Amino acid sequence: MKFESLRISGLRCLDGVAVTPAAGINVFVGPNGAGKTSVLEAAYLLSHGRSFRAGSRDVLLKRGAGSLSVYAEVRKADGSLRRLGLGREGGRWQARVDGDPTASLGALVQECAVVCFEPGSHDLIAGSSDERRRYLDWGMFHVEHGFVGQWRRYQRALKQRNTLLRQGGYPDPSLLEPWEMELAAAGESITTYRRDYLSRVVPHIQGFMGNVLPELGAFSLRYRPGWDESSDLAATLVERRQRDLSRGHTTVGPHRADFSVAFEHAPLREHLSRGQEKLCALACLLGQASLHAELRGEWPVVCLDDLASELDRTHQEWVVGQLLGRDVQVFVTGTEVPSALVGQPVALFHVEHGLVGPG
């Protein structure tokens, strides 16, 4: 998919901004604090329902402003045009798909695919397990339609079980049982979806990893489903009741899942330098984008925030080379045009004091 237009109001320092990006590589240049990363956040917001930077969605709201809105016209590979929007008005977030103001956030997110490599991306490797679950679930949300239903079913049952655990005293087992059966059924299904997704995405990641970190040898990824699989999830939930009661929440299941990465010559994540964590995250993001392209027939929009400060020159040239050869829309930011893009056919935008104009 490609953005044909992007209109942003009330998002951080951006107000009344309208961008008409080109189909290929777009470069946003400007001084620090100008609003470049915020432009990428606006695009990402439509695709994830949140920012890639820390904090709740609400911190995106421009200080003192009453509302925020991001609207986009998005061209799909089949030629169709979608009008997508997400805004916050009167304290409420509202998604729109083709003018329908009752669209759910999930329906919006499924229409929009943006991946972003940015200064915090190494968290995918070195940060908390939430980052890695979000990565997996975003991928499946966009390519596995059955996943969403199971995920909602799981979240609902999890909430119910946790409420019972917090009620005080030992809950009536006959009240816990139905929710545990729901959790186990949806949880096993989510686990199957995630494993299947990983088995498909890992070869794509390996294809990129061999180029970005060849010195580390073969790459592998190990999934941990969130409980000890020597017994099934249903039995584990029953067995954990007492402990979960003292913790006040459910301590096993796919909401606790994680994965770890390993290389032939760096078997532990702790063996990686910060720079290698970044490169590893880049290969994971490109691998996810590439699988998306294979399954959906079109590349997600790829954002590279602060490319020149995140990657050394060799890797900048490598990633640019990867993207130039494909039918993909790219948003790059920097204080100047990254050297790897000098002389390349790019659309240039200048960003200053929250205004975006032709470069």
Ligand SMILES: Nc1ncnc2c1ncn2[C@@H]1O[C@H](COP(=O)(O)OP(=O)(O)O)[C@@H](O)[C@H]1O
């Ligand atoms: N909620 C907010 N309201 C208003 N301004 C904000 C808000 N959050 C951040 N800013 C400001 O927005 C500006 C743009 O930030 P950013 O997009 O990160 O710039 P860049 O990527 O060009 O360095 C910064 O000057 C920052 O202080």
Ligand SMILES: [Mg+2]
């Ligand atoms: Mg920035």
